Amino acid sequence: MSADLHAATRDERRLMFVHAHPDDEASKGAATAARYLDDGAEVTLVTCTGGEAGDLLNPSAGDARPDDMGAIRARELEASVAAIGFTRNHVLGYVDSGYHMDPADVPDGTFARTPIDEPSRLVAGLIRRERPQVVVTYPEDGGYPHPDHIMNHLVTVRGLELAEDPEVALDDVPGGDAEPWRVPKVYASTAFPPERLRAIHQGLLDAGLESPYTEWLEQRRDERDPGPDPDTRIWCPEHFERRDAALRAHVTQIDPDGFWFGTPRDLERVLYPYEGYLLLRSDVLVNTPEADLFAGLDLPLLPPAPGTDPADADGQATPVGSDNAPAVGR
Ligand SMILES: [Zn+2]
Numbered sequence: 001m002s003a004d005l006h007a008a009t010r011d012e013r014r015l016m017f018v019h020a021h022p023d024d025e026a027s028k029g030a031a032t033a034a035r036y037l038d039d040g041a042e043v044t045l046v047t048c049t050g051g052e053a054g055d056l057l058n059p060s061a062g063d064a065r066p067d068d069m070g071a072i073r074a075r076e077l078e079a080s081v082a083a084i085g086f087t088r089n090h091v092l093g094y095v096d097s098g099y100h101m102d103p104a105d106v107p108d109g110t111f112a113r114t115p116i117d118e119p120s121r122l123v124a125g126l127i128r129r130e131r132p133q134v135v136v137t138y139p140e141d142g143g144y145p146h147p148d149h150i151m152n153h154l155v156t157v158r159g160l161e162l163a164e165d166p167e168v169a170l171d172d173v174p175g176g177d178a179e180p181w182r183v184p185k186v187y188a189s190t191a192f193p194p195e196r197l198r199a200i201h202q203g204l205l206d207a208g209l210e211s212p213y214t215e216w217l218e219q220r221r222d223e224r225d226p227g228p229d230p231d232t233r234i235w236c237p238e239h240f241e242r243r244d245a246a247l248r249a250h251v252t253q254i255d256p257d258g259f260w261f262g263t264p265r266d267l268e269r270v271l272y273p274y275e276g277y278l279l280l281r282s283d284v285l286v287n288t289p290e291a292d293l294f295a296g297l298d299l300p301l302l303p304p305a306p307g308t309d310p311a312d313a314d315g316q317a318t319p320v321g322s323d324n325a326p327a328v329g330r
Helices: 030-038 069-084 117-130 147-164 194-206 214-223 237-249 265-271
Strands: 014-019 042-049 088-094 134-137 185-189 232-235 274-282
Touching (some): 014 030, 014 117, 014 147, 030 237, 042 117, 088 117, 134 147, 194 214
Antiparallel strands (some): 232 274
């Protein structure tokens, strides 16, 4: 995909998401991307692998895992990208490593086994070409411990370093002949941060409904560090529909009657109308919690969420249960 259908109406904000597999762009940040696109920003996507190792996770898609999962997931990705409306999608073409608890089990020739500089140089070339002011990757631990998600973080961070270094020649990769580019703000996306789980879980119970998260909350309490709550929340309930369309485009991966659709959407829009991010690095002073990924960068900001104090229209979110001390992320 390379056609830019909206060039005439774009402003200078440029946002880039780096994702590991087809469907990650739908489950992490899709409504945010749609909101920025509608507000006139350029939003590009980098997809590292083809998702070839994905299982068939949707019972209503048939009962046999297709032989050519890679080709099917490429088509699903295309449909998802169209639903969200990304300006461009860059597919790196690495082979999905599959989910492995033990890194020693990751097969040779897959993304997570690739020497880090090879995919990082590709990401760096795309950063030089696209010149995003904001890049979104995953947390250092991947957000969940899939080897490709951990690799996604490593490759993005290394790609950012290579892209800005004038000593690094990248002429052999697409976009690498463009000028070096320093990305001033870098975030990690979250899918189910603790505050979102708790808000939706409690809201469903209060409404007398069953919560699909009961077991998960128990398990997280017992077995796993639930991870931090976001320090940046993008208000995007009006774009959940585009996110859902993108999710449904991944027919082999997402059960339309399953987990991802377990909360009535009218309730979800009220209980947690955000997508959450963790600020990994900023060249500018920021006040957390932020309500705009471009806050502090002297670029246009999203209109404030309805009902928020117009005095907060400088990109700051209303604090949610945490202190609002200024912080410098770096
Ligand atoms: Zn993934």
